[in-house]
Amino acid sequence: MSSHHGATRPVMLIHVSRDGQQFGPYTPEDVQAYLADGSLLTTDLGWVEGTADWVPLPQLVSGGAAPPPAILGITCPKCGAGLEADQVICLACGHNLDEPVVEVAEEANVPQEKRKIPPSLTYEDELADRSSFVNSVGWGLLMAGLMPVFGDGEWKVPAWKFWELAEWQAMYSIIGPVVVGVILIVLASAMHGRNRGIIVLVLGLAMGGLAVTDSEIGAFKVATPVEDTSTPIPEPLSSEEAGGTVDIPEKKIELIDKNVFFEEMGLKPDQHSTSITVFLIGWLLLVIGTKSRFYRTDSVLAYGISMLGGIGILVFMFMPGQYGMPFMAAIDAMSNNKFLGVGLLLMMAMLLGAAVLCFINTLGKRPSQMKQWSNLAVTLTVVSLAMLVLPAWGKVIYDKCKDDHERAEKRLAYVESQFGTIYTGQQATQKDMAMNKVEKPISAVIAASCGWLMAGVKYIAWVGGIMILLPLGVIETICGTRERDSDFMVLQQ
DSSP: OHHHHTOOOOOOOEEEEETTEEEEEEOHHHHHHHHHHTSSOTTOEEEOTTOSSOEEHHHHHTTTTOOOOOBTTBBOTTTOOBOOTTOOBOTTTOOBTTSOOOOHHHHHOOOGGGGOOOOSSOHHHHHHHHHHHHHHHHHHHHHHHHOOEEETTEEEOTTTTGGGSSOHHHHHHHHHHHHHHHHHHHHHHHOOHHHHHHHHHHHHHHHHHHHHHOTTTTOOSSOOOEEOOSSOOOOOOOTTTOSSOOOOOOOOEEOOOSOHHHHHHTOOGGGGHHHHHHHHHHHHHHHHHHHHHHHSTTOHHHHHHHHHHHHHHHHHHHOOOBTBOHHHHHHHHHHHOHHHHHHHHHHHHHHHHHHHHHHHOOTTSOHHHHHHHHHHHHHHHHHHHHHHHHHHHHHHHHHHHHHHHHHHHHHHHHHHHTTOSOOSSHHHHHHHHHHHTSOOHHHHHHHHHHHHHHHHHHHHHHHHHHHHHHHHHHHHHHHOOOOOOOOOOOOOO
């Protein structure tokens, strides 16, 4: 047995436990590297054959929980535990020294499935994160349907008595998000995994499919009321003309029977159907691939989908169209509508960054790096839509507030000019009564800002919720139901 007793001490292999789930085994060098890049935590526990208890990883790799020391330099060729001179059976691992010994290199070559990297989140955290995602989309759609609009000095809820609307498309545009939102909120806690994903996918196909096939859906003909500017406000009277019959111009309100969002932003989707289609495909694939890969870092399917999404975005930016390449069109928009141009460039910059991250985030990267880059890519992809909308719609709100403020000032000046210079008496009282009937400029600004802000939020919640439904269903389907972490067991000698 001397040949066995004199064997070189093998590489120590470390088993790792986190929240009841076990990983490894790893070499001490691997553990140190994973601790350094964040894949393993200092709170994770480690165990090696020949030891009684699990101990914190830093203590283990520093030598605090190494196998029992050898006596006379004799060690077990399997686990490295110290042996006595006449010992045949290792008490630490049960290895019979008379049996053939597996070479250290072969022992260290553990099958890949057993050397898996800890997932991005624990079972409970992933479950909560995915459910929160579904719940947030549900509340967004519910808000889109129930959110009131403000106009003509009062709040109105389009969802109230929606059945009285003239067209079914308008009814669907209002009540559809409410129904889907409620379903998603229920699904967030009542169901998990692939079954939930299939239901969400069906909802996304139904909502998105109808919106694509019928342009009237989502047009929001029950729009924010705006002031009718067809009747001009008279210019203020001169002092010689004052003193006659008091004329108070009315503020007339009309409902815009068109897609107020696209109209005010100057967007004409029918003129860019090919570019928009390529953009939507690339955007959807980016969201699906990057988010799925965050949950399943080593998923080849998620990696492939993210790559296709990045390619789709690049094709969208540089494909020729009726008005040239979208990237150049965004630059040209700076001269006509700086806010829209800035929004388009910011959106494209974020999408380009997400695409680059997908290209360089290969399967061979460090696990912690793959997780970080996947999370950053999906964040850039989702936020990119906000970069398109917020600057342009902010400009719309500013212009509408400015226009309504100017008209209110002009209306007020005209009414005031009809009284001339008055200090006391009955005419002063009449003047005060007349002026109180006229909308103040500050009130016009408040009404316009509230009206157009709520209209924008309502429409963005509607469109955003519908766009995220489809990728949400696919993500849930790809990730499926994760196996519950195994029960924590302390292995003893």
